[in-house]
Amino acid sequence: MTTVRVQEADFDISTEVAALRAQNPKVGAVACFVGTVRDLNEGSAVQTMELEHYPGMTEKSLEAIARQARERWPGSDVLIVHRVGQLKPLDQIVLVATTAMHRAEAFESCAFVMDYLKTQAPFWKKEKTEAGERWVDARESDESALKRWSQDE
Incomplete structure (x- = not known):
């Protein structure tokens, strides 16, 4: 199951994970990541963060990412909840939760x-x-993290 x-x-978080598990x-394992707005970025105090997206295209992109994960880890389920609009420090931005039979697959x-x-x-x-x-640019460390998955193929 994929929910985006x-x-x-x-x-x-608790409600979302309970619904995912019930499916x-x-x-045997659920791994979760919650991203939040930081109060400091690149040495400057962040007052607000505005997240914009392209409706329709964004959801299709997230569904494709979830589908790739489910193909790599058969039997897994993926939940992605991503917020848009104006957010303040400490606000939740994104929830990713994945299920698997075992913890290693859920974490991965x-x-x-x-x-x-990212x-x-x-x-x-x-x-x-x-x-x-x-505008916030992508970090080089995010690109480096992505490369490890192409090396697994």
């Missing part, structure tokens, strides 16, 4: 989905700081 949602509203009685599939989200998903982030607004 892009929304402005916050999410409840598959063979689940969760990391895979996050690495692809580099391949069509989201644009703009931070508001005391110095003004700026």
